[in-house]
Amino acid sequence: MTLKVKNLQHCGHGILDIDTKELISIANGEITTANIVSIEKGEKGLPGEIRGSLIGQTTIGSIAKNTALGIYGTINNTSVLNVSYKDAVKIALREEIKPGKATVICMLENNKKEEYEVEIQKIYTNNNIDNKSMVVKVTDKKLLEKTGGIIQGMSGSPIIQNGKLIGCLTHVLVSDPTKGYAVFADMMVKQMRET
Numbered sequence: 001m002t003l004k005v006k007n008l009q010h011c012g013h014g015i016l017d018i019d020t021k022e023l024i025s026i027a028n029g030e031i032t033t034a035n036i037v038s039i040e041k042g043e044k045g046l047p048g049e050i051r052g053s054l055i056g057q058t059t060i061g062s063i064a065k066n067t068a069l070g071i072y073g074t075i076n077n078t079s080v081l082n083v084s085y086k087d088a089v090k091i092a093l094r095e096e097i098k099p100g101k102a103t104v105i106c107m108l109e110n111n112k113k114e115e116y117e118v119e120i121q122k123i124y125t126n127n128n129i130d131n132k133s134m135v136v137k138v139t140d141k142k143l144l145e146k147t148g149g150i151i152q153g154m155s156g157s158p159i160i161q162n163g164k165l166i167g168c169l170t171h172v173l174v175s176d177p178t179k180g181y182a183v184f185a186d187m188m189v190k191q192m193r194e195t
Contacts, residue, residue: 014066014067014068014069014070014071015066015071023066023067023068024066025066026063026065026066026071028062028063028064029062029063029073030059030061030062030063031059031060031061031062031063031071031073031075032054032057032058032059032060033057033058033060033080033081034052034053034054034057035052035053035054035055035056035057035110036050036051036052036107036108036109036110037051037052037053038050038051039051039108039146039147039151040151041146041147041148041151042147042148042149042150042151042172042177043148043177044174044175044176044177045174045175046174047151047152047172047174047177048147048148048149048151048152048177049151049152049153050108050151050152050153050154051153052153058077058080059077060075060076060077060078060080060081061073061074061075061076061077062074062076067191068130068131069131069183069187069188069191070131070156070168070183070188070191072191072192082111082113089160089163089164089165090163090164090165091164091165091185091186091189092161092162092164092165092166092185092186093186094123094125094133094166094184094186095125096162096164096166097120097123097134097161097166097167097184098120098123098161099119099120099121099122099123100119100120100161101117101118101119101120101161102117102118102119102120102136102159102160102161102166103115103116103117103118103159103160103161104116104118104136104138104143104154104157104158104159104160104169105157105158105159105160106143106154106157108146108147115160116138116140116142116143117138117139117140117143118136118137118138118139118140118159119136119137119139120134120135120136120159120161120166121134121135121136121137121179122134122135127184128187131170131171131181131183131187132170132171132181132183133167133181133182133183133184133187134159134166134167134181134182134183134184135179135180135181136150136159136169136179136180136181136182137178137179138150138178138179144178147177148177148178149172149176149177149178149179149180150169150171150172150173150177150178150179150180151172151177152172154169154172155168155169155170155171156168156169157169159182164185165185166182166184166185167182167183167184167185167188168182168183168185168188169181169182170182170183
């Protein structure tokens, strides 16, 4: 199975109301580009964050659904994204995921995708209910120097192992920002097909 660019899943978790922590009901919305303004490194007890700005943004698509596994919609303006169909990767089934080395793809500077080394530490193969399918540890020195590990704003960053998409980052562990959770790619695809 290969992921198509026109379908979108992002975040790995839905958008929640800041006060109630409930999913926000979305009838429709726009997907836009953003400019990265600054990065605050994470440290034990304080999750860092990527700060962005929507000033001068470009609309690239529309939102159809906000779910516990992410935001779903359609991208119809790929020209500003610097992606092509040759960048498509196959989706790994959860049984193919192994503990050990993988990479995460992040954009920590405007329009610059980079791959960083991570380690898959735990896999919850039977998880079909939430977006905490795997425990991931950042091992890449360059990423640790920039962010301290996993920070807010990295949700939805794809994780690749053996040339296949195995999942996306969803959460940071506040007690240890070098670690966090990821959701299985097969769960995101199932949700996308139901949208």
